[in-house]
Every structure is written in structure tokens, then in C-alpha cells.
Amino acid sequence: MLNKHSLSTLATWPWAVLTPVLLFVAIAIFALWISPYDPTTQNYSAVLQGSSWEHWLGTDYLGRDLLSRIITGAQVSLVAMSIVLIAALIIGVTIGSFAGYVGGKTELVLISAIDIILSLPSLVVALAFIGIIGPGYWSMIAALTMAWWANYARMSRAVVTSELHQPYIEAARVMGASHLHIFVRHILPHVLALVVVYASADAGALVLAIATLSFLGLGVEPPTPEWGQMLVDGMNYLEQYPRLVVLPGLALTLVVSSFNLLGEHFALKKVPRGLTQRHLKILKRLRAQEEARISELEASA
Amino acid sequence: MLNKFRRTVFILSTLLFTTLATTIPITSSAQENQTLRIAIKQETGNLDLLQNVSALSTYSLIFEPLIRYGTDGQLQPALATSWITSDDGLTLSFKLRKNVTFSDGSPFDAQTAKWNLERWMGKPEFSWIGISDAMKSIETNGQYDLVINLSKPVPAALYELTIIRPVRFLSPKAVDARGNQTAPIGTGPWVVTENNNSRTLLTRNKNYWGNTPSFANMELKVVPDELARSNGLRSGDLDIIGGDWASPLSPRRARSMQRDPNVAVVAEPGTTSILLTYSPKSPLLQDKSVREAIDLSLERNAIVAIIYEGYATATANLFPKVIPYSGNRNPLPQRDIQAARTKLEQAGWTRSGNSWIKDGKALELELMVSEEALPGSRRLAEMIQGQLSETGIKVRVSSVDNATIHDRRPVFQYDLTFMATYGAPYDPHGTLANLLLSDVDSGPDGKIYMSPELDPVVRAALNAQGAAREEKMQAIYNWLSENMAVSPLVSPKRLWAHNRRVGSFTLPATDYQMLGSDVTLSD
Numbered sequence: 001m002l003n004k005h006s007l008s009t010l011a012t013w014p015w016a017v018l019t020p021v022l023l024f025v026a027i028a029i030f031a032l033w034i035s036p037y038d039p040t041t042q043n044y045s046a047v048l049q050g051s052s053w054e055h056w057l058g059t060d061y062l063g064r065d066l067l068s069r070i071i072t073g074a075q076v077s078l079v080a081m082s083i084v085l086i087a088a089l090i091i092g093v094t095i096g097s098f099a100g101y102v103g104g105k106t107e108l109v110l111i112s113a114i115d116i117i118l119s120l121p122s123l124v125v126a127l128a129f130i131g132i133i134g135p136g137y138w139s140m141i142a143a144l145t146m147a148w149w150a151n152y153a154r155m156s157r158a159v160v161t162s163e164l165h166q167p168y169i170e171a172a173r174v175m176g177a178s179h180l181h182i183f184v185r186h187i188l189p190h191v192l193a194l195v196v197v198y199a200s201a202d203a204g205a206l207v208l209a210i211a212t213l214s215f216l217g218l219g220v221e222p223p224t225p226e227w228g229q230m231l232v233d234g235m236n237y238l239e240q241y242p243r244l245v246v247l248p249g250l251a252l253t254l255v256v257s258s259f260n261l262l263g264e265h266f267a268l269k270k271v272p273r274g275l276t277q278r279h280l281k282i283l284k285r286l287r288a289q290e291e292a293r294i295s296e297l298e299a300s301a
Numbered sequence: 302m303l304n305k306f307r308r309t310v311f312i313l314s315t316l317l318f319t320t321l322a323t324t325i326p327i328t329s330s331a332q333e334n335q336t337l338r339i340a341i342k343q344e345t346g347n348l349d350l351l352q353n354v355s356a357l358s359t360y361s362l363i364f365e366p367l368i369r370y371g372t373d374g375q376l377q378p379a380l381a382t383s384w385i386t387s388d389d390g391l392t393l394s395f396k397l398r399k400n401v402t403f404s405d406g407s408p409f410d411a412q413t414a415k416w417n418l419e420r421w422m423g424k425p426e427f428s429w430i431g432i433s434d435a436m437k438s439i440e441t442n443g444q445y446d447l448v449i450n451l452s453k454p455v456p457a458a459l460y461e462l463t464i465i466r467p468v469r470f471l472s473p474k475a476v477d478a479r480g481n482q483t484a485p486i487g488t489g490p491w492v493v494t495e496n497n498n499s500r501t502l503l504t505r506n507k508n509y510w511g512n513t514p515s516f517a518n519m520e521l522k523v524v525p526d527e528l529a530r531s532n533g534l535r536s537g538d539l540d541i542i543g544g545d546w547a548s549p550l551s552p553r554r555a556r557s558m559q560r561d562p563n564v565a566v567v568a569e570p571g572t573t574s575i576l577l578t579y580s581p582k583s584p585l586l587q588d589k590s591v592r593e594a595i596d597l598s599l600e601r602n603a604i605v606a607i608i609y610e611g612y613a614t615a616t617a618n619l620f621p622k623v624i625p626y627s628g629n630r631n632p633l634p635q636r637d638i639q640a641a642r643t644k645l646e647q648a649g650w651t652r653s654g655n656s657w658i659k660d661g662k663a664l665e666l667e668l669m670v671s672e673e674a675l676p677g678s679r680r681l682a683e684m685i686q687g688q689l690s691e692t693g694i695k696v697r698v699s700s701v702d703n704a705t706i707h708d709r710r711p712v713f714q715y716d717l718t719f720m721a722t723y724g725a726p727y728d729p730h731g732t733l734a735n736l737l738l739s740d741v742d743s744g745p746d747g748k749i750y751m752s753p754e755l756d757p758v759v760r761a762a763l764n765a766q767g768a769a770r771e772e773k774m775q776a777i778y779n780w781l782s783e784n785m786a787v788s789p790l791v792s793p794k795r796l797w798a799h800n801r802r803v804g805s806f807t808l809p810a811t812d813y814q815m816l817g818s819d820v821t822l823s824d
Contacts, residue, residue, distance in 0.1 A: 040687070040690075041687075042687040042688075044600075044606070044607065047607060061607060061680070062607065062680075062684060062687065135699070135700065135701065136699075217672065218700075221698055221699070221700070222683040223687065233679075233683075236554075237553065240557050
């Protein structure tokens with residue numbers, strides 16, 4: 001049941017940045033139902049067609065419906081991105097929190113390993129990993145997870161280290177709470193609050209990384225439609241049929257921008273912002289009004 | 302008065318300056334226009350005839366063979382004016398061309414030819430060339446008679462002498478004390494004047510014995526990207542692009558360039574075939590019915606229309622018709638999904654949903670492709686994946702890099718893959734010996750198919766001479782068809798393009814060469 005309070009909370013949500021992300025998620029979830037055609041069915045009598053009532057965005061070089069492929073591509077990107085994010089969060093939070101909580105030499109070893117991974121660009125780590133285990137969908141997932149977890153581990157460790165010195169943790173210890181209880185009830189919520197916000201900003205970068213690996217032929221295998229793969233296949237037709245490149249490129253740009261804006265919005269909420277001249281003027285005006293009101297009250301008294 | 306004088310001086314000097322300014326570019330333009338600019342996909346290299354490192358097509362501008370491979374496989378005189386093969390096939394006698402000199406002025410004669418041939422003939426690293434493997438001795442008889450004695454007949458010997466490397470002739474002065482090549486000095490129509498990683502400059506060989514080119518210079522520009530090459534042609538930075546080895550032009554790009562009035566696309570029947578090959582070690586493909594079902598599911602004409610944009614011919618033959626001894630033309634199999642399913646059912650496969658199962662194993666195959674090794678192969682694989690899925694044969698397209706495909710091919714670590722025949726002048730003997738005989742090391746190329754039953758058939762054909770040769774060659778093609786050992790798909794056309802600055806343009810006889818004999822510039 002929605003009460004007045006929850007409705008007013010909904011109104012404060014950042015709908016401008018949230019709507020495109022929710023739209024992307026909805027398209028991805030309902031891709032199977034809203035795709036007008038099977039995205040893998042080839043139709044040689046309808047290759048490279050332009051927009052029509054039958055094919056709103058036209059067809060590709062094998063006669064496959066472009067709209068259906070872009071919609072299904074959204075699903076592929078969302079699923080892969082979600083798996084990588086969840087796996088990277090679990091690994092990163094576990095290792096980082098453990099390092100921060102245990103401390104000592106264990107922390108030193110773990111944090112050094114994290115620093116080594118962080119010193120390398122994520123895509124380079126992913127490419128190296130794929131080079132070892134070979135290309136493929138699950139290789140791509142594993143490689144991106146390996147490249148992404150270290151960031152979350154570093155953040156988790158920082159939060160745990162600072163929270164451990166808070167008085168309420170000391171109090172919980174004195175009252176005989178177990179390590180697990182202290183970690184799960186008192187520290188983990190703080191860790192997740194920070195890490196999840198950063199993960200929302202990372203989602204866009206991950207969608208781009210998935211497309212990049214598929215562009216290089218190291219990610220999703222055909223015939224599964226994927227935006228990066230659609231881009232590379234469309235490159236051959238760029239001169240005569242630019243929409244084969246423009247449309248998946250546009251979908252990719254919109255999704256990445258939406259996630260980036262959402263992440264930025266959350267990040268800005270966490271950071272105290274400096275006062276601008278305009279804010280100062282408003283504050284001065286409010287203070288003057290308040291002072292005038294008080295003096296009026298005093299005068300009337 | 303003074304002012305009038307100054308005005309006159311000013312007007313005269315302006316006129317003089319304008320005249321100079323307009324004539325100087327014309328003069329330099331006229332000089333520049335005598336340079337033909339061709340794109341090459343990679344730097345030329347040092348052009349060492351004994352090393353397998355330099356770009357093949359550039360050799361043909363500088364070095365010449367005894368015999369030249371002509372159109373449709375005709376053998377034409379080059380540095381040898383005539384030749385005779387003895388009845389037993391053990392002696393090859395050549396009459397050498399007189400008055401031929403290398404570009405450094407040293408004469409070409411029987412002694413020089415002998416010295417050149419002895420640099421590679423009989424050496425283990427060149428045993429892949431039949432004539433080198435069988436060489437017994439080389440003799441000279443006078444200044445212009447050369448005789449090669451063989452220990453066993455090599456029916457393809459004359460064709461082997463038409464290839465690019467190492468058989469062409471180098472000036473004896475262009476080697477160091479240890480016999481290593483120091484400079485690319487040949488008898489051909491062009492001389493290298495500058496060679497670096499961005500371009501190779503050539504100038505006409507003043508000592509050339511044949512028809513000298515109509516333009517003075519040639520610039521081979523290194524342009525690795527295909528789109529950049531076609532843009533260079535359109536903008537006038539390049540005059541000619543194309544050729545499998547010089548600067549490949551994709552069918553899609555050729556099709557889009559055909560609409561450009563300033564560009565002429567030249568397409569002629571190719572000498573290679575693109576094959577869908579079956580790994581002889583794949584457990585699922587041991588079953589001939591599966592191979593037959595795959596072949597029946599293929600729609601070759603659609604591949605020609607979509608992937609090759611019409612610049613290819615659908616084929617069921619190992620070699621195109623232009624290759625000597627390429628055998629009778631097989632009729633093009635018609636796509637028949639029902640017949641393919643029947644084949645599988647007869648072989649004991651049972652339908653399970655949208656797939657096939659036998660002995661608990663699903664009919665799922667890996668198609669290994671590398672876009673680097675064969676451009677366009679990923680899209681071709683996707684197309685074949687779609688065609689086979691209609692029969693219920695599941696195909697997983699595995700896209701790998703050049704190094705991986707070269708590692709996995711020789712050990713048959715795949716189910717299906719694409720391969721190409723070598724093309725003229727190496728075929729048919731090159732492909733048959735290297736890609737079908739099990740005891741010949743074909744390096745990273747792997748094998749089209751391998752079977753102990755096939756080996757004697759191939760060997761008999763390669764050793765056959767005279768009229769028997771054609772019959773024995775046909776026996777190989779029949780064996781491959783009867784056993785469904787390979788599915789030839791298409792024979793791509795040779796694609797080149799030039800701008801309107803090029804007056805006449807003829808394709809070289811093979812894409813291993815750079816330029817035809819009748820290329821002229823229109824200005």
C-alpha cells in the first residue's frame with residue numbers, strides 16, 4: 001500500500017536519470033515478448049532492407065530484423081553486466097572486508113594484491129585473462145569479474161577499517177557480540193551503502209567493456225545478438241548502410257550515458273557540495289527575513 | 302616618370318611571378334604523374350629470395366623466373382626461351398634468353414642461372430618443392446644452355462619453376478662472402494631505389510630486355526587498413542588497389558566502389574577455392590552421413606550473393622576451372638533440408654526437439670574461424686550456422702586469432718573450419734601435396750582432409766605423367782566427392798580497382814604478382 005509518505009519519497013527520486021535506466025532494464029527483461037521477430041532467423045530474401053512497417057529499423061546483411069536484435073542485445077548486455085557486477089561485488093566485498101577486519105600481515109598481503117590489479121587497466125586484465133582461458137561468453141564473464149572486483153575490495157577495506165574504530169563497535173564487543181554478528185549487523189550495511197553506489201556508476205562502463213570484448217570477437221558468440229558484435233559486423237556496410245553501425249552504437253551510447261548519469265547523481269549526493277554565490281544570497285535573505293520576524297515579535301511583545 | 306617606371310617594373314614582375322607560379326606546378330605535376338602509386342597491405346621487407354619474410358607480390362617486379370605462369374595456366378617463356386622435358390621426365394633442358402643483364406649490369410647466362418639454382422635446389426628447407434627434392438645435378442652446356450637432372454620424375458616441375466620464391470634469379474654480385482643476399486637485384490623491369498616501412502620506391506630498369514613500362518616510377522605505399530586504401534583510391538592518393546597478396550579488396554568494398562564514376566573495379570575469375578573442411582579426428586564427423594547432411598544443408602548461391610556480393614562462383618569442385626588438371630566439373634548440389642534429415646535418420650540419429658541425438662550425444666559442432674586468416678569468415682560462419690540450424694545441426698562459431706588457428710589446425714582441434722586452396726601457380730600440385738598427403742608437413746596450414754586410403758591416390762596422381770596424369774587427378778577428386786571429405790563452397794573472383802588516371806589495366810596472371818604487362822597512365 002502506498003501511503004502519503006512513500007508517495008512523497010517517490011517524488012524525490014531522480015526520475016530524469018532513472019527513467020532511461022529503468023527503460024533499458026524493462027526492455028531487457030521483456031525482450032522475449034516485445035521482439036517482433038526471432039533475432040537469429042535469417043531471411044535471404046529480405047537482406048539490408050530499410051525501415052518499413054514489417055521491419056521498423058530495417059534488416060541486416062542476413063535479413064535479420066534489426067529492432068529485434070537491438071532489443072535482444074539489451075537483454076544480453078543486462079544479463080552479462082548483472083552477473084559480472086554481482087560476482088565482482090561478492091568477491092570484492094568479501095576479500096576487502098576480510099582484509100580490513102583481520103588486519104595485520106594478511107591485510108598487507110591482500111591489499112598489495114589488490115593494488116597490483118588496480119594498477120593495470122581493467123580491459124587489459126580482462127584481455128590477458130581471456131588470452132589464458134580462451135574466448136567465449138563465460139570466459140568473458142570470468143575475465144571481467146577478475147578485472148572488476150579489486151575496486152570494490154579496496155573500498156570495502158577502507159570502510160571496514162574506519163568503522164572498526166567507532167565507539168558503537170567497541171560497545172557491541174563489550175556486550176559480547178560475535179565477530180560475525182558485528183560484521184553482518186554493524187559493518188556490512190555501511191560497506192554495501194558505499195559499494196552499491198559505485199557499482200551503479202560502473203554498470204555503464206561494464207556494458208561498454210562487454211561490447212568492446214564482443215567487438216574484438218572475444219565475447220558473445222554468434223548468433224546471439226550483442227551490440228559490440230553488431231557494430232563490428234556492420235562496419236563492412238558502413239558506407240552504404242550506416243544504420244547497421246549507428247543504431248547499435250546509439251543504443252550503447254544511451255545506456256552507458258544513462259548509467260553514468262545515475263552513478264554520478266548518487267555520488268554527488270554522498271559528497272557535500274560547496275555553496276555558490278546564489279545559495280549564499282538565498283541564505284542571507286532567509287536569515288534577514290528570520291531576523292526581521294524575530295524583531296517584529298520582540299517589538300509586539 | 303619614376304612612378305611610371307616603378308609601375309612597369311611591378312606589372313612585369315607580377316606577370317613573371319604569375320607565369321612561373323603556373324608553369325612550375327605543371328612541370329612538377331608532369332613528373333609526378335609518371336609515378337604509378339599502388340597500395341600494399343604490409344611493408345615490402347628485404348626481398349631476400351631465400352627467406353620467407355617479405356611481401357610476395359613485390360618480388361615479381363624485380364625478379365624473373367625461367368618460365369612465366371600465363372593466363373589459364375599457359376607456360377610462357379621468360380628468362381628461358383624454350384625448354385624440353387625428356388621422355389623419362391628425368392632431364393629438363395632450357396635455352397636461356399640472350400642479351401639479358403641484371404639491373405647492376407652483370408650478365409645473365411647459364412653459369413649465373415646454375416649458381417642461382419644451386420642456392421636452393423637440394424636444400425632440405427626447400428624440399429617442399431618437388432624439383433628441389435628430386436634434383437641430382439645442374440649442368441651448363443655453353444653460355445646459354447642449362448640442364449637440370451632429376452633423380453625421379455617431377456611432373457609439376459615446370460609449374461614449380463614459375464613460383465615467386467625462391468626460384469627467381471638474383472645477381473651474383475648481390476650477395477656477401479657467406480652467400481647471403483645483400484640487395485634485391487634482378488633482371489625484371491623495376492629497380493628498388495628506396496625501401497622502408499612506409500613505402501617502396503621503384504624506377505624503370507634501363508637494362509630490361511623486354512618491353513619497358515610506359516611510366517618512369519612506381520611507389521608502393523603501405524596502407525594496412527582496407528577502408529583507408531579505398532579512400533586513398535577515391536581521393537587520388539593511390540592509383541591501384543587489390544590483389545590477395547598486394548592489398549586485398551573485399552567484395553563489399555568493391556561493390557560500394559562500383560558506384561563511384563572515378564573508380565573502375567576489375568573482377569576476374571579467381572584461382573582459389575574456399576572450402577568447408579571436416580576434421581578427420583572429430584568423433585561426430587567420422588560419420589559420413591553427418592558430412593553429407595551438412596553438405597546438403599548448404600546454400601552456396603546465397604553465400605555468393607550475400608558474403609561475396611556476387612564476386613564469386615558457387616562450386617562443388619576442389620579447384621576452379623582455370624587451374625590445370627582441375628578435373629570434371631561437379632554439378633552444384635541443391636540445398637535439400639529433407640534429404641539432409643533423412644541421411645541423419647538413416648545413420649541412426651534421432652530427432653530431439655530442435656536437435657539430433659545418437660548414443661546420448663547431441664549433434665553439436667564447433668566451427669573455428671579467424672577473421673585475420675580469412676577475411677569475412679566470421680560472417681560466412683554465421684551464415685552457415687543459420688543454414689545448418691534449419692536441419693537441426695547445432696554449430697558453435699569459435700572466433701579465434703591468427704596464431705590460435707595456426708596452432709589448432711595442424712592438430713585438428715576443431716570440427717569444422719574454412720580453408721582456401723593456394724591458387725595459381727601453386728595448384729593443383731601445391732594444395733594436393735601439402736594439404737592432402739598425411740606425411741607432408743604443411744605447418745600451420747593444416748590439412749583439408751587426411752586418410753590412409755587417400756594418400757596412395759594423391760601420390761599416384763602427383764607422380765603420373767602425360768595422359769595418365771589427368772585420369773589420376775580425377776581419381777583424387779572422385780575420392781573426395783565419394784567420401785564427402787570436403788565441401789567446396791565458392792571460388793572468389795580476383796578483385797582490383799583503379800582510378801581514371803590509369804589508362805589501360807590488365808590483371809597479372811596470378812595474385813602473387815603485382816602488375817599486369819599492359820598497365821599505362823593516361824597523363
